[in-house]
Amino acid sequence: MKTVTITDVAKHAGVSKSTVSQYLNKRYDYMAEKTKKKIEQAIEELGYQPNFLARSLKQKSTTTIGVITANILHVFSTQVIRAIEDFCNQHDFHVIVCNADDDAEKEKKYMDMLRAKQVDGIIIFPTGDNVETYNQMLKENYPIVFVDRYVPGLEVSAILLDNMKASTMAVNEFTRNGYEKIGLILPENPELITPRRERILGYKEAMKANGLTINPEYIQSTEVKNMQQALDTLLALPDPPNAIIAGNDLALYEVLKYTKEKEIHIPKDLGIVAIDDVPFANLYYPAITSIAQPAFEMGTKAAYLLFEKINKQNTSSEEVFRFEPELIVRSSLIESTRNEGKGVVTSEGNN
Amino acid sequence: MKTVTITDVAKHAGVSKSTVSQYLNKRYDYMAEKTKKKIEQAIEELGYQPNFLARSLKQKSTTTIGVITANILHVFSTQVIRAIEDFCNQHDFHVIVCNADDDAEKEKKYMDMLRAKQVDGIIIFPTGDNVETYNQMLKENYPIVFVDRYVPGLEVSAILLDNMKASTMAVNEFTRNGYEKIGLILPENPELITPRRERILGYKEAMKANGLTINPEYIQSTEVKNMQQALDTLLALPDPPNAIIAGNDLALYEVLKYTKEKEIHIPKDLGIVAIDDVPFANLYYPAITSIAQPAFEMGTKAAYLLFEKINKQNTSSEEVFRFEPELIVRSSLIESTRNEGKGVVTSEGNN
DNA sequence: CTGAAAGCGCTTACAG
DNA sequence: CTGAAAGCGCTTACAG
Structure with missing residues (x-):
C-alpha cells in the first residue's frame, strides 16, 4: 500500500501543495469554497493522512513530551503519569513513558534519545546522578521539570511533597x-x-x-x-x-x-x-x-509547568513547589483519651 | 542557542554532509582514520546531537510504538505496560502511553494521531467500538496487536487470558x-x-x-x-x-x-x-x-509479536494467544476436609 | 575513500 | 485567492 502524500492530494484536486497545506492547517481566510470542496474530496477519495513527522521537522514541535520515572509500577508514579497524560491529551500532546529504575545510565540514555527525537520537553523523577546532562539541558533552555525529587544546586523547577x-x-x-x-x-x-x-x-x-x-x-x-x-x-x-x-x-x-x-x-x-x-x-x-x-495535583502541576516552559510563558526563574500532605486518621494506632475530637484531620493542598 | 546540524559539523570538519552521515551511521568501511577523527572532534566541539526526526522521515521508522490502554491506573495495565516498555528499551524503542478510558472516541483519536506521528506499531486494549479503524489498519498492514480483549470477526493477533x-x-x-x-x-x-x-x-x-x-x-x-x-x-x-x-x-x-x-x-x-x-x-x-x-509475560509477548510484525518476520495469519491463569490458594474460603493436600495449586503459563 | 544531488513529506513567506 | 520555490535535517544511491 503506497502511502499517499500531500503531493498526491494536490494533483488529484488540481491545486498546489501549498493550497492543500493551507487547507490542512485550516487557513481558510482566502480560500474559495470550491477549492475547499475539491481538496476535501481528494483527501476523502485517497484516504490521505498527513505525516506529522514532516510537519514536526519543519515546525520544530513534535507535540510529544517524555516522562522519565523511576518505576511505573509504583502507585505514586502511575498516578502522576495518569495526571500528566490527561493534561497532555487535553492539549493534543502525547507522552512517552520511560522507566529509569534509579539507574543513572538508563536515565541518561533516555534523556539523550528523547531529545534526539525532539520531544518538546521532559518531566523527570531524577536519579540525581546525571548532573552534567541536567545542566546541559538547562543551558540549552530545554524545558524540563523535576518531580518527587530535586537535585541540590540545580536550578530546575521541581514538584515535591512537603x-x-x-x-x-x-x-x-x-x-x-x-x-x-x-x-x-x-x-x-x-x-x-x-x-x-x-x-x-x-x-x-x-x-x-x-x-x-x-x-x-x-x-x-x-x-x-x-x-x-x-x-x-x-x-x-x-x-x-x-x-x-x-x-x-x-x-x-x-x-x-x-x-x-x-x-x-x-x-x-x-x-x-x-x-x-x-x-x-x-x-x-x-x-x-x-x-x-496529592499525586494527581502534583502530576497536573508538573505538566502545566512544563507547558509554560514549552510555550515560553515562563521565563522566570525556576521554582520549587511544595505540596501539602494530608493526614487521614484511621485505626492503626491506639488513640489516647484526649480532648481533640476524633476524625479526619486534613490540611488542604495549596498549589 | 542555535541548534547545530549535520551541515555545521560537515563545515567544521571540512568534509561533506554525506561523510558525516556515514560516520553517524557507523559505515566506516571506506573511511580514512583521519576523516573519522576530524568528524569526531567537530561533533565534540560543537556539541552536535543528531535530529532523529529528520532521520525518521527519511527512513520511515520512528523506533517508537504506541500503547492504548483502557486506564493506566489498573494494576494489570501498569504491569503490561512495564513489560512492554522493558522490551522496547532493550530494542531502543520508545513507547507512547495513552488512556482511552473505554471511550471509543478517545481511542480513535489516539489511533489516528499515533499513526500520523508515524509510530511503528500500536498495542491496543481495544474498546471494540472502532471496527472501521481497526480494519483500515489491518488493510494497510499496519502493525497492531490487541491485549486483554479481542474484537470478534477481526483478524488481529491478540494476547488474552484464558x-x-x-x-x-x-x-x-x-x-x-x-x-x-x-x-x-x-x-x-x-x-x-x-x-x-x-x-x-x-x-x-x-x-x-x-x-x-x-x-x-x-x-x-x-x-x-x-x-x-x-x-x-x-x-x-x-x-x-x-x-x-x-x-x-x-x-x-x-x-x-x-x-x-x-x-x-x-x-x-x-x-x-x-x-x-x-x-x-x-x-x-x-x-x-x-x-x-501472568501480566508481565503477556506484555512481553505483545511487544514481541508487534516487533515481529514491524520487522515483517511474521506475515503469517493473525493468531490469538491464550495465557494460563494460576490459582493461588490462600485463606478466603473454608476448606472442607478432603483428600487433596493443602497448599498452592498452580498451573504454569504456557505461552 | 569522499562529495554533489535528489529526496523524505511537509510549511511558509512571497509573488502575482 | 493560489502557486513556485526554498527549506526543515537528515540519508542514500551514484559518480568519481
Missing part, C-alpha cells in the same frame, strides 16, 4: 496519642533520594520538637529485600519502638507482611502510620492511618 | 470445598469487554459441569459505583450465595469494602475468590485466594 511536614504529621499523630518510642523504616539511599532524605530529617526534627530523644537505631533505611531483617533488628532492640512510621508504600507492604507473619497485632502491639496512602490502606484490618500525597 | 479457565478454576475451588451457592460480581458491559464476557461464560459452564444450577440473580455485572448496592441485592436474596467470585480487581475492592462495612466475616460468613491477583491479596486478613494472570 516531606518534612509529612513526617512531622506522622510523628505528631503518634505523640498526640501518647506514643514516644517511634521507629521509622524506609528504602535505602536517603542521601540521593529527596523524599527519603527529607522524611528522615522531618522525623528527627519532629521528635526533637516533641522533646523526644532520637535513637539512631530506630531509623532503618535499607534495601526493600532486607526490610524483614531490619524489622527484626528494630523489634529485638532492648527497648524496642511501639510505633512505626512506614516511610513509603514499599515500606508499608513490608511492615504488614512482617506483622502478619509474626502475628504482631496492629495497633495493640504496634502502632503504624504510613506515608503515601495506598488504595487498600482503608480496607485493611485495621485500616491504616496514612499521610497522603 | 478467561473461561480462570472462572472455571474459581468455581472449582469453591465446589471442591463444598460450596454450591456461588455468586459472581464484576463490572458492567460484559457484551463488549472480552474478559467480562468470557468470565461469565466460564462461570456458567463450570457451574453446569459441577451439576449446579445457574441462578441469574447470582450474577451481578454492574458499574463499579453501583457495586455496593449490587452486593446488597445479592445478599438479601431469599437464598443468598455463601461464596462470591470477584471478577476482577475493582470488584474485589468493592467486595472487601462491603464486607468490612457490614462486618461480614471472610471466610466464615462468605467465601471469596478473586480473579486478578493484586499485591495486597496476600497481606489481607484473611489472605485472599486468587486467580492470577
Whole structure:
C-alpha cells in the first residue's frame, strides 16, 4: 500500500501543495469554497493522512513530551503519569513513558534519545546522578521539570511533597496519642533520594520538637529485600519502638507482611502510620492511618509547568513547589483519651 | 542557542554532509582514520546531537510504538505496560502511553494521531467500538496487536487470558470445598469487554459441569459505583450465595469494602475468590485466594509479536494467544476436609 | 575513500 | 485567492 502524500492530494484536486497545506492547517481566510470542496474530496477519495513527522521537522514541535520515572509500577508514579497524560491529551500532546529504575545510565540514555527525537520537553523523577546532562539541558533552555525529587544546586523547577511536614504529621499523630518510642523504616539511599532524605530529617526534627530523644537505631533505611531483617533488628532492640512510621508504600507492604507473619497485632502491639496512602490502606484490618500525597495535583502541576516552559510563558526563574500532605486518621494506632475530637484531620493542598 | 546540524559539523570538519552521515551511521568501511577523527572532534566541539526526526522521515521508522490502554491506573495495565516498555528499551524503542478510558472516541483519536506521528506499531486494549479503524489498519498492514480483549470477526493477533479457565478454576475451588451457592460480581458491559464476557461464560459452564444450577440473580455485572448496592441485592436474596467470585480487581475492592462495612466475616460468613491477583491479596486478613494472570509475560509477548510484525518476520495469519491463569490458594474460603493436600495449586503459563 | 544531488513529506513567506 | 520555490535535517544511491 503506497502511502499517499500531500503531493498526491494536490494533483488529484488540481491545486498546489501549498493550497492543500493551507487547507490542512485550516487557513481558510482566502480560500474559495470550491477549492475547499475539491481538496476535501481528494483527501476523502485517497484516504490521505498527513505525516506529522514532516510537519514536526519543519515546525520544530513534535507535540510529544517524555516522562522519565523511576518505576511505573509504583502507585505514586502511575498516578502522576495518569495526571500528566490527561493534561497532555487535553492539549493534543502525547507522552512517552520511560522507566529509569534509579539507574543513572538508563536515565541518561533516555534523556539523550528523547531529545534526539525532539520531544518538546521532559518531566523527570531524577536519579540525581546525571548532573552534567541536567545542566546541559538547562543551558540549552530545554524545558524540563523535576518531580518527587530535586537535585541540590540545580536550578530546575521541581514538584515535591512537603516531606518534612509529612513526617512531622506522622510523628505528631503518634505523640498526640501518647506514643514516644517511634521507629521509622524506609528504602535505602536517603542521601540521593529527596523524599527519603527529607522524611528522615522531618522525623528527627519532629521528635526533637516533641522533646523526644532520637535513637539512631530506630531509623532503618535499607534495601526493600532486607526490610524483614531490619524489622527484626528494630523489634529485638532492648527497648524496642511501639510505633512505626512506614516511610513509603514499599515500606508499608513490608511492615504488614512482617506483622502478619509474626502475628504482631496492629495497633495493640504496634502502632503504624504510613506515608503515601495506598488504595487498600482503608480496607485493611485495621485500616491504616496514612499521610497522603496529592499525586494527581502534583502530576497536573508538573505538566502545566512544563507547558509554560514549552510555550515560553515562563521565563522566570525556576521554582520549587511544595505540596501539602494530608493526614487521614484511621485505626492503626491506639488513640489516647484526649480532648481533640476524633476524625479526619486534613490540611488542604495549596498549589 | 542555535541548534547545530549535520551541515555545521560537515563545515567544521571540512568534509561533506554525506561523510558525516556515514560516520553517524557507523559505515566506516571506506573511511580514512583521519576523516573519522576530524568528524569526531567537530561533533565534540560543537556539541552536535543528531535530529532523529529528520532521520525518521527519511527512513520511515520512528523506533517508537504506541500503547492504548483502557486506564493506566489498573494494576494489570501498569504491569503490561512495564513489560512492554522493558522490551522496547532493550530494542531502543520508545513507547507512547495513552488512556482511552473505554471511550471509543478517545481511542480513535489516539489511533489516528499515533499513526500520523508515524509510530511503528500500536498495542491496543481495544474498546471494540472502532471496527472501521481497526480494519483500515489491518488493510494497510499496519502493525497492531490487541491485549486483554479481542474484537470478534477481526483478524488481529491478540494476547488474552484464558478467561473461561480462570472462572472455571474459581468455581472449582469453591465446589471442591463444598460450596454450591456461588455468586459472581464484576463490572458492567460484559457484551463488549472480552474478559467480562468470557468470565461469565466460564462461570456458567463450570457451574453446569459441577451439576449446579445457574441462578441469574447470582450474577451481578454492574458499574463499579453501583457495586455496593449490587452486593446488597445479592445478599438479601431469599437464598443468598455463601461464596462470591470477584471478577476482577475493582470488584474485589468493592467486595472487601462491603464486607468490612457490614462486618461480614471472610471466610466464615462468605467465601471469596478473586480473579486478578493484586499485591495486597496476600497481606489481607484473611489472605485472599486468587486467580492470577501472568501480566508481565503477556506484555512481553505483545511487544514481541508487534516487533515481529514491524520487522515483517511474521506475515503469517493473525493468531490469538491464550495465557494460563494460576490459582493461588490462600485463606478466603473454608476448606472442607478432603483428600487433596493443602497448599498452592498452580498451573504454569504456557505461552 | 569522499562529495554533489535528489529526496523524505511537509510549511511558509512571497509573488502575482 | 493560489502557486513556485526554498527549506526543515537528515540519508542514500551514484559518480568519481
